[in-house]
Amino acid sequence: MRKETSTNALNERMINDSCGMAFSLAIIGGRWKPAILCRLSYGTMRYGELKKDIKDISDRMLVAQLREMEKDGIIKRIVFPEVPPRVEYRLTKLGQTMKPMLEVMSEWGNMYRNRITN
Amino acid sequence: MRKETSTNALNERMINDSCGMAFSLAIIGGRWKPAILCRLSYGTMRYGELKKDIKDISDRMLVAQLREMEKDGIIKRIVFPEVPPRVEYRLTKLGQTMKPMLEVMSEWGNMYRNRITN
DNA sequence: CCGTATCCGATGAGATACTG
DNA sequence: CAGTATCTCATCGGATACGG
Secondary structure, three states: OOOOOOHHHHHHHHHHOHHHHHHHHHHHOOOOHHHHHHHHOOOOEEHHHHHHHOOOOOHHHHHHHHHHHHHOOOEEEEEEOOOOOEEEEEEOHHHHOOHHHHHHHHHHHHHHHHHHOO | OOOOOOOOOOOHHHHOOOOHHHHHHHHHOOOOHHHHHHHHOOOOEEHHHHHHHOOOOOHHHHHHHHHHHHHOOOEEEEEEOOOOOEEEEEEOHHHHOOHHHHHHHHHHHHHHHHHHOO
């Protein structure tokens, strides 16, 4: 089906798609996933880089969120058998498809922030 | 300039987060807001219509979510001084600006669902 | 360096009953 | 019709300590 641009068609689809939104929110929602995803959007990062870069996140939460997103198929964990150990995280191909969504959400959020902080 | 009237649902840690995504999620996230927003996207609805249309939502949750989104400035509550009482909800102008974001989230979520259910 | 294991308080949300 | 008021329970996430 071709994408309908009329307001009515858009909105009729939206109602039935509220469950689609629920899927998206289940994958990207929560306290830390936005921070992690925004960073991995720019490229591969090591565990320690994420830990250092994301202010105040604990190991427990970082690991939990990474594992969940790995299970959801949007990020990949790559272990290098070295000493000292090295683990990298990156978006999967499926994860890459989220980037337009993440960008739209970031833009709207920043617009909203500017509005309420003036 | 003065912003004393709107104590929105955001908390401090999200305000300090550089990623706008956290703002968006604070506004549209949760168990019921997607369902409510998708419906209000295509027009004004009465309280009873939302209640009847959104399967399994309780009065408590419906009211809580509506009040929160009203505080956040994305929906407006309009009371008609009639008997029996009548209250309508609609997106504000700011709320209307969310529609592209909601649509992108719905589409990605549906794509994801199709992928994982095959 | 890259994690696990436990404990625990705060928050989200369902069930039920009542009201101007 | 359009809500309030309680109660209850599950999940989220913070703090701290330890491990290969």
